[in-house]
Amino acid sequence: MTTIADPVIGRWYKDLESNLTFKVVAIEGNDDNIEVQYANGDLGEYDNESWYNSTIDYIEDPEDWSAPFDDLEADDLGYTDPDRHARPDSEDLDISDFLD
Numbered sequence: 001m002t003t004i005a006d007p008v009i010g011r012w013y014k015d016l017e018s019n020l021t022f023k024v025v026a027i028e029g030n031d032d033n034i035e036v037q038y039a040n041g042d043l044g045e046y047d048n049e050s051w052y053n054s055t056i057d058y059i060e061d062p063e064d065w066s067a068p069f070d071d072l073e074a075d076d077l078g079y080t081d082p083d084r085h086a087r088p089d090s091e092d093l094d095i096s097d098f099l100d
Contacts, residue, residue, distance in 0.1 A: 005058050007034045007051060012062065016055040021062060 005013060007024045013036075014021045022044065026035040032048040039062060046054070 002053055002055070005056055007046075012059050013056050014059045016057060021059060 007013075007027055009024050009027060012021060012023050021039045022036040024034060025037050025043075027033070028035065034046040034048070034051055036044045036046065038044060
């Protein structure tokens with residue numbers, strides 16, 4: 001079986017033969033290299049030929065996909081302010097502004 005899944009940056013895949021899960025992090029257009037980051041945090045690379053001759057298929061994002069990515073910022077996780085969820089204009093409001 002060969003891969004029919006095209007590489008897409010930000011998408012998760014599993015190599016069914018090696019049982020490795022990874023995310024595509026970059027695609028180099030000049031030399032057709034596909035850079036990946038495995039679920040354990042290691043980096044790897046495929047060329048077009050090895051990608052399409054492998055047994056790679058799409059998978060859902062792993063439940064705790066951010067664990068090996070210790071250097072991620074909150075922006076990288078899809079939200080910008082994990083501790084504070086206030087409206088930007090709420091600094092000057094008091095309780096009477098919320099009661100009608």
